Structure formats: structure tokens, C-alpha cells
Amino acid sequence: MNYTSSAPQGMIFPGETIIHVDNALIEEVAANTESTGYILIYYEVSDENNMTSMQEIRLNVANNTIIIDEKGISLNMYDLQEGMRIDADFSSAVTRSIPPQSSAYRILVLQEEASFYITTDRVVSVDTINGLLLTGNPYDMYDQMMFNISDETMILDQNGNAIPLEAIQPGQKVRVEHAIYETLSIPPQSPAYLVQVL
The missing domain is CATH 2.40.50.140 (Nucleic acid-binding proteins)
Incomplete structure (x- = not known):
């Protein structure tokens, strides 16, 4: 995918139908099966005045959601854990609920930095x-x-x-x-x- 603009730990709009976020934090994981469930993520968004705010969204995971790591290895819902950092692509059709919800297209699990x-x-x-x-x-x-x-x-x-x-x-x-x-x-x-x- 070619993304037109980027913000650290923020949102990019590659098209009318897909929203991309970088370096989001997984706050909650609820797996129904290895390929269905949802994750609650938290990410930073910058506005036109370079003011940043934190956003939260629930991403619903279905059988067609791609979950991979940075090496391209396939993962499933049971591999996702609270505290992980991810990049995510999801539908721009977002509910007005609290938190808002959307359908996840792709979840890319980022490699953890060394903690020691x-x-x-x-x-x-x-x-x-x-x-x-x-x-x-x-x-x-x-x-x-x-x-x-x-x-x-x-x-x-x-x-x-x-x-x-x-x-x-x-x-x-x-x-x-x-x-x-x-x-x-x-x-x-x-x-x-x-x-x-x-």
C-alpha cells in the first residue's frame, strides 16, 4: 500500500475506505476463537495544528483479518497480548459507540524493544x-x-x-x-x- 502521509504513532488515510494507525498499544484482547474476537487499541493522533490526542478504538477481528508479525509470519488471536505494539489497517466505517468500533483488515505485531x-x-x-x-x-x-x-x-x-x-x-x-x-x-x-x- 502507498500511504500519502504519516505521523508517528498516528493515523494515515490511504484511501476512502481504510484507516491505518502506526504504533498503537493493545489495551485488551478478547478471543472467541483463534481467528475471531476483538482488540481494544490506544493510539496517538495529530491534528492540523500538530496538537496530539489519544484515541481508543475496538477492532473486531474476523476470519478474513490478516494477523502477522514483522517477519510476515502468520499469527492468530491467541498470540495477541495486552501491552503489544501494533500497526493496524481497519475500515473507515466506524461506529459512534464508546469506544468506537471498526472491522480490522490487517494487524501487524511490532517487534518488542529490549527491556533489559x-x-x-x-x-x-x-x-x-x-x-x-x-x-x-x-x-x-x-x-x-x-x-x-x-x-x-x-x-x-x-x-x-x-x-x-x-x-x-x-x-x-x-x-x-x-x-x-x-x-x-x-x-x-x-x-x-x-x-x-x-
């Missing part, structure tokens, strides 16, 4: 009092990473058993799942979600 990073490195030091785990090159602070260990951080041994932070020793290799953000300090710090000894 993984760092695999050697332990330099462990501070059990302050809940800190330092990894990297012990002789170069510019090649190190500090992880903040909280009560929510899972710490596992090589067999996947829970262990306390004090069981981790300098020199051991660990795999750390941590936040996608870090401080600008040297070494940078990031909250750890999971630490596993390798």
Missing part, C-alpha cells in the same frame, strides 16, 4: 553492605560496570539455585540482566534484575 541488557563479565569486587557488584577489568576503571543489587534482584548459582550476594567471589564469571539505562559515573552503574554465576 545482558552483561557477561568477571567479578572485580562485591560490596555486600551497600549491595554493589563490580565487574570488568580490575586494572582499568574505564572498562568496568557497577551493578546495584536490591532485594528484588535474583542471584543464582551455576545450577540455577538462589544464593546470597556474599556467595559471589572476585574472579567468578557472571551473567547480569540489568536496566537499559546507566549512570554517567565512572564506572557506570545500573540496577541488576538477575545475576547468575557461570
Whole structure:
């Protein structure tokens, strides 16, 4: 399809009969069968003054609705989940109900962005009092990473058993799942979600 105009996370009108939305959020999924049901989506719309507002619409899914991922692999209603991001094509014949409803022609499930990073490195030091785990090159602070260990951080041994932070020793290799953000300090710090000894 050739779309004439586009807005981030917004609507495009490729023709008189189809509405296209980009980067909509699925708020609710109700599957009757693997090919029928509905999804409730939330998306941003810009007007002619570049003012944005959030819109909600119920998209009714039928046997002829195409549901695919970004690789073109066919999906069904049971694959759709709350919180997923999608692009959608649906009928411009929209009900005046609250929320409005329309027939879905195509649902494209977008690939999720990473919610955490993984760092695999050697332990330099462990501070059990302050809940800190330092990894990297012990002789170069510019090649190190500090992880903040909280009560929510899972710490596992090589067999996947829970262990306390004090069981981790300098020199051991660990795999750390941590936040996608870090401080600008040297070494940078990031909250750890999971630490596993390798």
C-alpha cells in the first residue's frame, strides 16, 4: 500500500475506505476463537495544528483479518497480548459507540524493544553492605560496570539455585540482566534484575 502521509504513532488515510494507525498499544484482547474476537487499541493522533490526542478504538477481528508479525509470519488471536505494539489497517466505517468500533483488515505485531541488557563479565569486587557488584577489568576503571543489587534482584548459582550476594567471589564469571539505562559515573552503574554465576 502507498500511504500519502504519516505521523508517528498516528493515523494515515490511504484511501476512502481504510484507516491505518502506526504504533498503537493493545489495551485488551478478547478471543472467541483463534481467528475471531476483538482488540481494544490506544493510539496517538495529530491534528492540523500538530496538537496530539489519544484515541481508543475496538477492532473486531474476523476470519478474513490478516494477523502477522514483522517477519510476515502468520499469527492468530491467541498470540495477541495486552501491552503489544501494533500497526493496524481497519475500515473507515466506524461506529459512534464508546469506544468506537471498526472491522480490522490487517494487524501487524511490532517487534518488542529490549527491556533489559545482558552483561557477561568477571567479578572485580562485591560490596555486600551497600549491595554493589563490580565487574570488568580490575586494572582499568574505564572498562568496568557497577551493578546495584536490591532485594528484588535474583542471584543464582551455576545450577540455577538462589544464593546470597556474599556467595559471589572476585574472579567468578557472571551473567547480569540489568536496566537499559546507566549512570554517567565512572564506572557506570545500573540496577541488576538477575545475576547468575557461570
